[in-house]
Amino acid sequence: MGLTRNVSLATALRYKGQGPMWAYILHRVGGLGMATFITIHILASFIGGNVGGFFNDVYQNWAFQVFIFFCVLFHAINGLRITILDLFPKLIPHLREAIWVEMAVFVPLYLLTVYVIVSTALGG
Amino acid sequence: MAKVHQFDVIVVGAGGAGLMAGLYASRGAKTAVISKLYPTRSHTGAAQGGISAALGNYEEDKPEWHTYDTVKGSDYLGDQDAIEFMCNEAIEAVLELEHMGLPFDRTPQGKISQRPFGGHTNNETGKPVRRAAHAADRTGHMILQTLYQQCLKNKVNFFDEYQVLDFLIVNGRAAGVVAIELATGELHTFHAKAVIFATGGHGRIFEVTSNAYVYTGDGAAILLRHGLPLEDMEFFQFHPTGIYKLGILITEGVRGEGGVLINGKGERFMPKYAPTVKDLASRDVVSRAIYTEIRAGNGVDGKNYVWLDARPETINKFAALDGRLNPDGTPYTITGEQVLQKLPDIIDFCRVYLGVDPITQMMPIQPTAHYTMGGIPTNKFGEVVIDDRNTVFPGLYAAGECACVSVHGANRLGTNSLLDLVVFGKHAGLKAAEYAKNADWQNLPGDADAGARSALDALRNGSGKENAFDITVEMKKVMFEDVGIYRNEKGMRAAIEKVRELKERFKHVRVADTGRIFNTELLNAWELGNMLEIAEVVAECALNRQESRGGHSREDFPERDDENWLKHTLAWHTGGKTRVEYKPVTITKYQPKKRVY
Amino acid sequence: MKVTIKIFRYNPEQDKKFHYETYVVENAHETDRVLDLLEHVKGYNDGTLSFRRSCAHGVCGSDAMRINGHNMLACKTLVRDIGDQITVEPIMGLKVVKDLIVDMEPFFDNYKKVLPWFISDAPTPADGRERLQSPEQRARFDESTKCILCAACTTSCPSFWASDDYLGPAAFVAAHRFVFDSRDQAASERLEIVAETNGLARCHTAFNCTMACPREIQITQAIGELKMATVTGRVE
Amino acid sequence: MEKAKPKVLPLNKRGMNFEMFMWIITRLTALAMYGLILTAIVGALIMGARNQMNLADVLRWGFMPNNPHVLNTDVPDLAPWSTPFWRTVASLLLLVATAHGVHGLVAIADDYIVTPRGRRIVRVLSIIMMISMSLIGLYVIWIS
Numbered sequence A: 001m002g003l004t005r006n007v008s009l010a011t012a013l014r015y016k017g018q019g020p021m022w023a024y025i026l027h028r029v030g031g032l033g034m035a036t037f038i039t040i041h042i043l044a045s046f047i048g049g050n051v052g053g054f055f056n057d058v059y060q061n062w063a064f065q066v067f068i069f070f071c072v073l074f075h076a077i078n079g080l081r082i083t084i085l086d087l088f089p090k091l092i093p094h095l096r097e098a099i100w101v102e103m104a105v106f107v108p109l110y111l112l113t114v115y116v117i118v119s120t121a122l123g124g
Numbered sequence B: 001m002a003k004v005h006q007f008d009v010i011v012v013g014a015g016g017a018g019l020m021a022g023l024y025a026s027r028g029a030k031t032a033v034i035s036k037l038y039p040t041r042s043h044t045g046a047a048q049g050g051i052s053a054a055l056g057n058y059e060e061d062k063p064e065w066h067t068y069d070t071v072k073g074s075d076y077l078g079d080q081d082a083i084e085f086m087c088n089e090a091i092e093a094v095l096e097l098e099h100m101g102l103p104f105d106r107t108p109q110g111k112i113s114q115r116p117f118g119g120h121t122n123n124e125t126g127k128p129v130r131r132a133a134h135a136a137d138r139t140g141h142m143i144l145q146t147l148y149q150q151c152l153k154n155k156v157n158f159f160d161e162y163q164v165l166d167f168l169i170v171n172g173r174a175a176g177v178v179a180i181e182l183a184t185g186e187l188h189t190f191h192a193k194a195v196i197f198a199t200g201g202h203g204r205i206f207e208v209t210s211n212a213y214v215y216t217g218d219g220a221a222i223l224l225r226h227g228l229p230l231e232d233m234e235f236f237q238f239h240p241t242g243i244y245k246l247g248i249l250i251t252e253g254v255r256g257e258g259g260v261l262i263n264g265k266g267e268r269f270m271p272k273y274a275p276t277v278k279d280l281a282s283r284d285v286v287s288r289a290i291y292t293e294i295r296a297g298n299g300v301d302g303k304n305y306v307w308l309d310a311r312p313e314t315i316n317k318f319a320a321l322d323g324r325l326n327p328d329g330t331p332y333t334i335t336g337e338q339v340l341q342k343l344p345d346i347i348d349f350c351r352v353y354l355g356v357d358p359i360t361q362m363m364p365i366q367p368t369a370h371y372t373m374g375g376i377p378t379n380k381f382g383e384v385v386i387d388d389r390n391t392v393f394p395g396l397y398a399a400g401e402c403a404c405v406s407v408h409g410a411n412r413l414g415t416n417s418l419l420d421l422v423v424f425g426k427h428a429g430l431k432a433a434e435y436a437k438n439a440d441w442q443n444l445p446g447d448a449d450a451g452a453r454s455a456l457d458a459l460r461n462g463s464g465k466e467n468a469f470d471i472t473v474e475m476k477k478v479m480f481e482d483v484g485i486y487r488n489e490k491g492m493r494a495a496i497e498k499v500r501e502l503k504e505r506f507k508h509v510r511v512a513d514t515g516r517i518f519n520t521e522l523l524n525a526w527e528l529g530n531m532l533e534i535a536e537v538v539a540e541c542a543l544n545r546q547e548s549r550g551g552h553s554r555e556d557f558p559e560r561d562d563e564n565w566l567k568h569t570l571a572w573h574t575g576g577k578t579r580v581e582y583k584p585v586t587i588t589k590y591q592p593k594k595r596v597y
Numbered sequence C: 001m002k003v004t005i006k007i008f009r010y011n012p013e014q015d016k017k018f019h020y021e022t023y024v025v026e027n028a029h030e031t032d033r034v035l036d037l038l039e040h041v042k043g044y045n046d047g048t049l050s051f052r053r054s055c056a057h058g059v060c061g062s063d064a065m066r067i068n069g070h071n072m073l074a075c076k077t078l079v080r081d082i083g084d085q086i087t088v089e090p091i092m093g094l095k096v097v098k099d100l101i102v103d104m105e106p107f108f109d110n111y112k113k114v115l116p117w118f119i120s121d122a123p124t125p126a127d128g129r130e131r132l133q134s135p136e137q138r139a140r141f142d143e144s145t146k147c148i149l150c151a152a153c154t155t156s157c158p159s160f161w162a163s164d165d166y167l168g169p170a171a172f173v174a175a176h177r178f179v180f181d182s183r184d185q186a187a188s189e190r191l192e193i194v195a196e197t198n199g200l201a202r203c204h205t206a207f208n209c210t211m212a213c214p215r216e217i218q219i220t221q222a223i224g225e226l227k228m229a230t231v232t233g234r235v236e
Numbered sequence D: 001m002e003k004a005k006p007k008v009l010p011l012n013k014r015g016m017n018f019e020m021f022m023w024i025i026t027r028l029t030a031l032a033m034y035g036l037i038l039t040a041i042v043g044a045l046i047m048g049a050r051n052q053m054n055l056a057d058v059l060r061w062g063f064m065p066n067n068p069h070v071l072n073t074d075v076p077d078l079a080p081w082s083t084p085f086w087r088t089v090a091s092l093l094l095l096v097a098t099a100h101g102v103h104g105l106v107a108i109a110d111d112y113i114v115t116p117r118g119r120r121i122v123r124v125l126s127i128i129m130m131i132s133m134s135l136i137g138l139y140v141i142w143i144s
């Protein structure tokens, strides 16, 4: 009797959460992205040789850089926001406003980064 | 074969009354509480204002005053021994709730806070007294939560989402109930020594009501079918200010803060009906006034609603005209912010449901069916009595809105219902457990659930010519129009005709849903059957009582008639016919006199 | 006005899989509640449509459902506020039993885990009167007394979607109600329960709960206060 | 008056456990990382990186001011980076970030892996991972 709990990834993403939910998802993506990257990076440079070289090429790729910079910047800025609100729960009612502030910092910074990365990539 | 469970005491209903009964019964007997809703969904949770007790936390107050106010409020139809009992128990009852952890609001000294409420007065000065203990504007919610939590703590057995369909009588004693488990559609027989009904009221027989969808009078209808009487069914309270069409309650507090009622012509009309207290007259008086205006064509746009105006400028204008003063003697004025601060919930309701901001706009309101004064007759221990000599039916108890003790008589005072729940719920529970200790088990017949089964089968096998939803709509409409605030012989006769016709048509209903799991259509149809039964009895009792008293106002008999009608109605309904008898009112200290506020 | 309402349907006795059914309600009014539309569809289009409801004005917690993708109470959501194209689905993360009805047991089980009842060994005042509590102490936990256990919060939480072992915001609100009540003495037992692996640490402040709560309780803040209480031990 | 409730619960009576300990550690390490990263970047600027600003380099300095990383950048003089001070900064950052990151992975796993057995495995794996990553990192920082 009964249907399963009905929460596939697709259903979950269809839920109309707002800023905070997306911040949570992207924070997770960012954290995971960095953790994976750093692990591979350390292992690769430890092993060195061809394998290391291959990964080094990946890092040089601008698309990868756009991604990893997103992970770092977003995770770091959003993480600061989380930390502040968590240490002072009285501020949590303003969580949505906090995300606006955070965006005001993150978006220009990230756009600038992307611009630099892409123009460096194009400019050689 | 249905599943059989055995408990000493079965409580039907998990509102304030049912939970209190369950809590107390479980201390002395193996008890189960059966409810068609999850307990926290019961309508007790909707109560806002407060629970009355003469705690005297702000100013002097006495249970005797509370008793007198209640007697007067009941238009002298309440049984005074029971009222005195309730008002004396009130203090202990409220303190007990506090000891259970209920988060009452507090006075600056840390005591339970109290607020004034309609009809509660200092008997010496006649001024309002602060008697309603409250937890913000969700006192009922907090009572419901606290009692449920205490039941969990004390490991009371719950059968949630089991709807009771039938009551079992063996050898003239209560022997249990039959219920359907909503999640599976299975019938369960609950074998018990004692049964407590706490199923709430039946406001859903009216079109516009503040009551929940589940207020379909199940308990009362089940007992009626088993040949037991119901008491004072003609008395139903209409609250003057419900949101137009929706019936959602707007508390008296709005008028307390200076809000006024305005008709379709833009006139303030209450001074015509209650020259001294005007908009703050008692509930029955204001409801009647609104309805009179509407009938005279003074509703807004010719429709059946009027305005409740709580805009600061209106409040200030009329306060000045009335010469209303602050306690310090300065003229009474109010600002928009103050209105917002004092009535946050009402403003929320208006914004959500009407898109109206009461600070800048008027609220469309109309009287709304609110509270069932009548019900299953009981004595003050919650024992169901079945005749004018108060003969007790062994093993059967009732408490809460479905019961009629009678402490509310012809008109209930605000905040007395929550008190009724905890006081009589407790005593019903205690009595039932005590009874169960000494009583023998009655043997159940093999086909105990046959009655319930055939009732459901009838709905599954009807000809299908009729739609249950249509019947519901028509019943509510005719009951609200003709057996509502104003009643007269012609209208009520027509209503009785109509309800009988609807009952005929109801026989042809067939539910489309043939499933077992959560067949809500089937159960809604069964509830409609109950409502039709109750509606007929209400209409007939109302037609029978040839006077006006409290919530029962006859245009053709506008005066109270103590000589002929100072008595309770008992109504039986067998073989499609209603039989009415009477029971004397218990009068101890207070002789009836004219009711002026 | 004309309203098109698309409803999630699932009949366990016939269907293997759910599907959607679309109904058109011709004479809808913009002040109609979604609950009114559902009643209309049930009354005239298809009686088998099943959903829970009781109070019809947002105080009993029966009818939390996903309306246009967001958890709300059907009785507190008006056509006026969401437009004439409406999609109604059951709340997520609890097993669908039939149509819009889900199995609430895991939700209530989680609630019961946090000892949601008043606990105090202190004797009641000798005169039988109330325990004293200042208005400020009372205000401390006022928000969390508003909960109607509708489950809109818990079933909007990504952590709960991931696995229903997660205690969930509603249970935290219940714990908060007692932990910060100056009269209650079981704060440490409750904190130990809410701090377990499936408890507080699995709240990642996704905030969906707070935004779904029809009682407008600051749930995430309450959870935050519980978290800090476990860390600092302060339960005032 | 009744017995007043304690204002601060003793350490063993406030629900503090591994999860909540790591919860607060995650926040504190987040703050620590900010501090260390800023130190590293400021240090790099002082040591003459001003003119060779490059995004990837900033990241390298920021997250791991160790020799090989700096080697890849345009900093004029490598010597200052080999002092024990900068090696210590790099090591701290490494330990803090590893603890933070690995526990982050545990936190994510906890959402999906809920059996006690599964969780035990995740925790054992995470400890192994944390120790080995830290050791490798330290080796790189201090030896190379």
Ligand SMILES: Cc1cc2nc3c(=O)[nH]c(=O)nc-3n(C[C@H](O)[C@H](O)[C@H](O)COP(=O)(O)OP(=O)(O)OC[C@H]3O[C@@H](n4cnc5c(N)ncnc54)[C@H](O)[C@@H]3O)c2cc1C
Residues within 6 Å of the ligand: B012, B013, B014, B015, B016, B017, B018, B034, B035, B036, B037, B038, B039, B041, B042, B043, B044, B045, B046, B047, B048, B049, B050, B051, B140, B162, B163, B164, B165, B198, B199, B200, B201, B210, B211, B212, B214, B218, B219, B249, B370, B371, B399, B400, B401, B402, B414, B415, B416, B417, B418, B419, B421
């Ligand atoms: C809007 C509003 C405001 C109010 N404000 C106040 C106030 O301020 N002060 C005051 O004193 N009073 C107030 N009242 C009145 C008071 O709240 C009710 O009279 C009271 O709560 C009724 O409680 P009860 O326990 O009898 O019924 P309920 O709380 O309604 O419980 C009925 C129970 O019976 C169960 N049940 C019903 N039928 C069946 C069945 N067939 N099988 C199994 N279970 C069944 C239901 O599931 C439910 O659990 C208000 C009422 C309303 C509507």
Ligand code: HEM
Residues within 6 Å of the ligand: A027, A028, A030, A031, A032, A034, A035, A038, A075, A076, A077, A078, A079, A080, A082, A083, C203, C204, C205, D026, D027, D030, D031, D033, D034, D097, D098, D100, D101, D102, D103, D104, D105, D107, D108
């Ligand atoms: C300035 C730098 C950083 C800050 C401020 C920061 C902050 C945070 C915070 C506050 C959290 C907790 C989120 C939550 O519980 O909801 C977190 C989680 C996490 N962090 Fe970081 N972090 C930083 C750097 C890193 C780095 C370098 C890594 C990778 C190694 C990392 C990996 C993770 C992971 C995997 C999570 C778990 C994500 C989740 O549970 O959804 N973080 N971070």
Ligand code: SF4
Residues within 6 Å of the ligand: C061, C146, C147, C148, C149, C150, C151, C152, C153, C154, C169, C170, C173, C209, C212, C213, C214, C215, C216, C217, C219
């Ligand atoms: S906290 Fe809000 S959303 Fe959650 S159950 Fe309670 S009332 Fe519903």
Ligand code: F3S
Residues within 6 Å of the ligand: C156, C157, C158, C159, C168, C169, C202, C203, C204, C205, C206, C207, C208, C209, C210, C219, C220, C223
């Ligand atoms: S949505 Fe879930 S993650 Fe936390 S803030 Fe609410 S419980």
Ligand code: FES
Residues within 6 Å of the ligand: C052, C053, C054, C055, C056, C057, C058, C059, C060, C061, C062, C063, C064, C073, C074, C075, C076
């Ligand atoms: S029906 Fe009660 S909350 Fe919606």
